[in-house]
Amino acid sequence: MPVLKNEADVESFLKLEVQLKSTRKEMAELSKKKPNDVVNKFKLGHLNLMLRTANEFLREHLPLEGFEEFDEAVIPSNSDVVFVLAQYTDAIYRFRETNTHFVEHDNYWKLSNGVAKVKSGTNHNFKYRD
Amino acid sequence: MPLIRPRLTDYHGIATSQAELDFAIPFLDEDIPLHVDPFLIWRSPSLQDNALHTQIVQAFNSIGRLQEVSADRAENLLISISECDEVGLGSSHTRTGKRMGRGKAKEILSIFTTIPEYRSEGFAHFEEIQFYVDGIGPDRISDICCNFVKSFLIDYTIDQCQKLGIPTTVSKIGVYNYKVSQVESEAVSLPYNPENQQPIIFVPKRWLRYRPFINFDDYYRSFESPEDKKPERAAVLSFNRHNYGVVKTFVAEKERERSQCANDPLFTQIPITSARASLKAIKSIPSGAHDSNDKKYEKEVGKMLASLLYPQLDFAKDQSRTEDGVLIRDLIFYNTRSNVMLKDLWDSYGSRQLVFELKNVKEVGRDHINQLNRYLSDNLGRFGILMTRNELKPTMMRNTTQLWSGQRRCIITITDADLELMVELFDGKQRDPIDVVNKKYVEFMRACPS
Numbered sequence: 001m002p003v004l005k006n007e008a009d010v011e012s013f014l015k016l017e018v019q020l021k022s023t024r025k026e027m028a029e030l031s032k033k034k035p036n037d038v039v040n041k042f043k044l045g046h047l048n049l050m051l052r053t054a055n056e057f058l059r060e061h062l063p064l065e066g067f068e069e070f071d072e073a074v075i076p077s078n079s080d081v082v083f084v085l086a087q088y089t090d091a092i093y094r095f096r097e098t099n100t101h102f103v104e105h106d107n108y109w110k111l112s113n114g115v116a117k118v119k120s121g122t123n124h125n126f127k128y129r130d
Numbered sequence: 131m132p133l134i135r136p137r138l139t140d141y142h143g144i145a146t147s148q149a150e151l152d153f154a155i156p157f158l159d160e161d162i163p164l165h166v167d168p169f170l171i172w173r174s175p176s177l178q179d180n181a182l183h184t185q186i187v188q189a190f191n192s193i194g195r196l197q198e199v200s201a202d203r204a205e206n207l208l209i210s211i212s213e214c215d216e217v218g219l220g221s222s223h224t225r226t227g228k229r230m231g232r233g234k235a236k237e238i239l240s241i242f243t244t245i246p247e248y249r250s251e252g253f254a255h256f257e258e259i260q261f262y263v264d265g266i267g268p269d270r271i272s273d274i275c276c277n278f279v280k281s282f283l284i285d286y287t288i289d290q291c292q293k294l295g296i297p298t299t300v301s302k303i304g305v306y307n308y309k310v311s312q313v314e315s316e317a318v319s320l321p322y323n324p325e326n327q328q329p330i331i332f333v334p335k336r337w338l339r340y341r342p343f344i345n346f347d348d349y350y351r352s353f354e355s356p357e358d359k360k361p362e363r364a365a366v367l368s369f370n371r372h373n374y375g376v377v378k379t380f381v382a383e384k385e386r387e388r389s390q391c392a393n394d395p396l397f398t399q400i401p402i403t404s405a406r407a408s409l410k411a412i413k414s415i416p417s418g419a420h421d422s423n424d425k426k427y428e429k430e431v432g433k434m435l436a437s438l439l440y441p442q443l444d445f446a447k448d449q450s451r452t453e454d455g456v457l458i459r460d461l462i463f464y465n466t467r468s469n470v471m472l473k474d475l476w477d478s479y480g481s482r483q484l485v486f487e488l489k490n491v492k493e494v495g496r497d498h499i500n501q502l503n504r505y506l507s508d509n510l511g512r513f514g515i516l517m518t519r520n521e522l523k524p525t526m527m528r529n530t531t532q533l534w535s536g537q538r539r540c541i542i543t544i545t546d547a548d549l550e551l552m553v554e555l556f557d558g559k560q561r562d563p564i565d566v567v568n569k570k571y572v573e574f575m576r577a578c579p580s
Contacts, residue, residue, distance in 0.1 A: 034558075036554065037554070037558050037560065038551075038555060038560050038561050039560065040560040071572075072565075073565075073568055073569055073572040074569055074572070075551070075555075075561060075565055075566065075569050
């Protein structure tokens with residue numbers, strides 16, 4: 001049973017995918033310079049919003065067992081965040097692969113409303129690259 | 131439950147940190163070690179403050195004129211305004227000071243008669259009296275100043291009390307009435323010291339300094355003597371009476387330097403470099419009491435912690451006690467309930483003050499935990515922090531969680547590694563160092579049986 005219901009779901013998935021990749025890139029830069037520096041509450045709040053949206057898509061396929069979002073109290077560092085984001089960007093890519101299919105000449109999203117007209121583009125173009 | 135070094139706000143359960151308030155929070159049993167500097171009121175950008183300064187010098191000059199009519203009245207008035215116990219500023223350990231003697235009052239009033247410039251024009255900065263009369267210190271200047279603006283300070287205090295919900299009671303106090311140049315008794319609603327029912331008046335932080343900007347020590351340093359060596363203090367005072375021009379030049383120079391005159395904060399954090407240096411020193415101190423290592427550890431941690439936890443926690447006192455023949459040192463902070471954890475500690479453990487007990491030991495034992503536990507039952511709510519070198523061993527950790535299960539007492543530990551993380555946060559400014567205490571508290575609660 002496809003997770004995505006309609007075009008609106010596809011839109012929110014695409015938004016999340018871009019956000020996750022750009023955040024991972026930003027955080028990787030920070031982590032290279034200062035891996036042990038802690039992440040402030042503002043960034044953590046936005047990261048958690050992203051992770052909650054990702055969890056809604058991934059459902060039972062969460063990349064890290066027992067982890068759903070960052071706990072402000074434990075003071076995560078830049079490298080902690082990069083580690084988690086790496087798992088999530090990979091999981092989101094796997095989600096894209098399993099929720100698209102090749103029909104005739106193009107890739108399309110698998111939607112539960114039965115409409116199969118939303119093109120997804122070639123999957124490997126959406127893989128995260130450093 | 132007696133508070134350690136109680137402040138008025140903490141006594142009434144008003145949890146606001148000093149950094150958030152406009153006035154200096156008075157202690158109940160001792161003075162705040164700062165003074166009102168009239169020069170700060172003069173150089174203030176606030177026109178209201180400037181008007182108050184004008185009122186201060188005019189009131190002081192009017193006493194000089196009054197002595198021409200009645201020397202006795204002028205002396206009595208000067209004596210009565212020479213002390214202002216209600217503001218609680220200075221260095222007294224009892225919140226009460228002594229008024230000046232008649233001889234000193236005569237000496238001050240004689241300035242108006244012996245120096246023609248003061249007789250004709252009066253003072254522009256009345257703190258210049260330090261240059262002519264011995265024994266006039268920052269506390270005397272401050273008290274005279276406060277008495278002249280007491281009417282304003284009373285209104286200010288009432289306003290602050292209404293904002294914060296501090297209880298007041300009607301008290302009769304002497305207020306200087308500048309229209310008739312005399313101190314009159316007035317019944318006003320003021321906060322009071324619950325220990326002796328004496329009225330309390332608040333003073334804005336922006337007026338406070340350790341010593342006046344125009345002060346005798348600076349003057350004496352810049353004093354150029356015609357002889358080789360500097361004369362005695364008394365000789366300088368006498369010289370000034372005959373050389374008004376020298377004082378005038380010094381004061382004019384101070385006025386030009388007014389941009390350098392700033393109020394002194396009630397608490398100053400140590401700089402990041404000092405925090406790093408202290409951390410390095412702490413890590414290099416071996417555990418144990420050998421070679422006074424425990425004292426070195428306590429000194430460094432004490433210096434650091436007050437800064438790291440500011441402004442969420444106001445430092446109250448470091449104190450020592452002896453238990454089982456062992457000297458134990460701890461640091462006490464006022465719980466200002468400024469974040470969720472601190473509110474929780476107040477509500478769940480009755481912690482109106484937080485205790486950090488310092489233990490320079492390699493391994494915390496059952497005795498150490500019991501010592502802190504016994505101490506908590508006496509004074510400080512049911513939450514305590516052990517500052518020590520290493521994490522607790524599993525058996526000791528179990529001991530603390532059992533204390534929580536059995537008696538709902540919470541003892542957490544902060545180690546060298548946590549202190550290092552606190553310094554990182556202090557340096558990086560991305561999170562508050564107190565978040566490390568929260569982290570340890572959350573970890574402890576998760577380790578407790580649900």
